[in-house]
Amino acid sequence: MFLPRIQTMGRQIMRKKCETNEIGLGKRKFLPPALFHLIFAAFLTFLPFFSGFFSPELLSAEPAACSVCGRRIKGGETYYTASGKIYCSKKCFETTFPKCTVCGKKSEKGFRNESGAFFCSRECLSSSWNKCAGCGKRAQSGLIVGGEDGKFFCPDCAQKPRCFACGMPFDCEKIEDGRLICPHCQESAVTDFNEFLEILNNTRKLMREKLQIQTEHEITFRLVDRPTLDKITPGSGSQDELGAFKFEKMTEKVVLHTGATLFSGPTKKTIEENVSISRKIFILSHLPKKKLIEVCAHELAHDWMQEFFPHINRLKTKEGWAEFVAWRINSIVGSEDLNRRIEQNLHPDYGDGFRMMKQIYTKSGFKGVLRFIEEENRKESPNK
Ligand SMILES: [Zn+2]
Ligand SMILES: [Zn+2]
Ligand SMILES: [Zn+2]
Ligand SMILES: [Zn+2]
Ligand SMILES: [Zn+2]
Structure with a gap:
């Protein structure tokens, strides 16, 4: 937060009149006229002796010259003093005023902000806010x-x-x-399902063409409201979910009774058979188009990971990967402004996971990220 300290400035200026009548001998502190005349008379008396090696300047302890233009103050002339300096005119004095950072005007009074910049008026100061x-x-x-x-x-x-x-x-x-x-x-809020589907398919195509991340299977897509999404992602905590990927494997158990004999009775054998796999992506309605692309990329990245590296369960790897893909897609479509949220996210899975992926990407490129995922999948595999 920035809070400039306001300071009124200004120096004391005094208007004075030069009291001497003698041209060329102006002084700031003037001797009493009687004494001055005595010295002057003595000077004139000895002038022939001194001429040539003695100048009036030497006689005058403090010659009254303007500290700006150097002009001598003449006898009887009005001059100004401020902070121990002499100015022949107001104009010369004004040249010493600070210059306004905004309008460039030189001003005696004004304001300074925290960084020391000078402003001639309240208007100029507030225009810097x-x-x-x-x-x-x-x-x-x-x-x-x-x-x-x-x-x-x-x-x-x-x-x-x-x-x-x-x-x-x-x-x-x-x-x-x-x-x-x-x-x-x-x-640009997307509320129409067909528009949503078009954006989603374009994002899927971009991921395939630019990042070689693709899956061929069917995915069911749904545009949902907040209560529906919350029901799908229970306990997502502080992170307000904008989308969800759901993978469901419906299996049917087949029990076979075989080898029944008189002595052992029937032997049961259970076989698990895959009946159907369903993949669903739910995305919140009313997302602005740019944000929708990011959320689609995130959920599609989950789908890809589930397909090729199904053993990964660690949330940091899962969300880190999905955020990393979304971050890459944002850059590709020119939505770098959205990447600040991803980069600055403090969440231990989303934020830290993204930074973990990005670090690998910076060091070893996209192939390095893929090698890491492969290794994670192998480590979590039940039959490694
Ligand atoms: Zn001057
Ligand atoms: Zn100004
Ligand atoms: Zn406001
Ligand atoms: Zn908004
Ligand atoms: Zn996710």
């Missing part, structure tokens, strides 16, 4: 929402309820399930 992303007013203090490079909000706007999608305290509107959405997110 942050502009509220909500109401547009400039405010001396406020709140930055959305991490390090988030948006600035004035104290009034910072108190407003937050948008479910971007988390910003803009003027939100309520949707059917009670969620609040801001006008910016509302602009």
